[in-house]
Amino acid sequence: MKSVEPLRHTTREERERYLEEAGYNLFLIAARNILIDLLTDSGTSAMSTEQWAAIMRGDESYAGSESFFRMKRVVDELTGFRHMVPAHQGRAAERILFTVMCRPGNVVPSNTHFDTTRANIEYRGARAVDLPVPEAADTQARRPFKGNMDVAALERLIATDGAANIPLIMLTVTDNSGGGQPVSLANIADVSRVARRHGIPLYLDACRFAENAWLIKEREAGYEDWSPKQIAQKMFSYADGCTFSAKKDAFANIGGFLCTNDDRLAAQETDLLILTEGFPTYGGLAGRDLDAIAVGLEEVLDPDYLRYRIVSTAYLGRHIADRGVPIVEPPGGHAIYIDAGRMLPHIPKQQFPAQALAVELYRHAGIRSVEIGSVMFGDQAQHELLRLAIPRRVYTQSHIDYVVEAILEVNQARERLRGLEIVEEPPFLRHFSARFRPVG
């Protein structure tokens, strides 16, 4: 390490006060009051020396910036798509995609939609449908590809709703809301075959394409000797386009893009981009951000990095699961998910067990995590999960050992935990700003 940031300790009394002030919503707690921040792996990666060097090369020209062409070259080679539209982050790419492709009443299936993806589809008046494989329902099943889409359910949906009413099919790799589980190449091929047969475009929500590629290398027969890049290229080859948040597998602090093979759509997307994001060669980003993304997209495919990444995620998972804390098995790419519904059976889902666990982990040890359950997804929630997302290249094993200890201590005292109720919430994406109070 050649650059460090201090960690700030707080007392339990202070944390109790911060919780009250934040309405028991960890999104509303100031970062300076967090010791270990596992809220998200998004935009929180440590950048490399090469990325910082690239930032100094950033070309801030309004039109035709060199930085854009450097990023475009990397994206073209990796994905093979005809068009790449930069955007300030993943959800901006989603908003443009769904504005152009969706009409009110349409249906958009996915293995599992991410929260912003679902919200952007619903905001267009369309319906977002999750079609995970049945084995994803059992958090304890140790199966290799629990992120797969249920292809038979997709066929049934197309038969019921009609292909004309389905503007696109999405596959989230890895499946973030479904426990960070990978999607196999065989499944991507199957979904692609069904999509082509019905003339429906297939898009990848490709935020964690490199982690997905590594898990294919480790778990899917026939790909042991392929490089992560070859596997990623094969994944993209089945799709007609993608959305991407560079805040995940490009190690950037901000950024994203949208790709498509459709010339007509690309023209419409570019028009919309100019309206809200900026000129098509910067898309709401500084030139230096485009350069950081270009370098990050190559670094993330380094086998040594990916091996370290997946092993260190599994380290956290195994150390708590093997001592009795139920996690989504097997550990996936970017995060460990505790099955709070199973850990806290005395708290009904109407009282948000995973939110209660997030609050207790902060109160006990200053660790920030995030609920992925009924607070985030309402009645659509399949499970009550607590996500511990691991920022890339940021924490050491001793930081993670501290997290392990804290979780095991909270688990010892789990019967004392109480649920929460909502006192205030916005009309959509309520988890970001809702306020709670402890029950009874």
Ligand SMILES: *Cc1c(COP(=O)(O)O)cnc(C)c1O
């Ligand atoms: C983070 C994420 C997004 C949205 O990207 P942002 O850059 O946060 O807007 C979309 N899909 C998935 C699977 C994600 O993890």
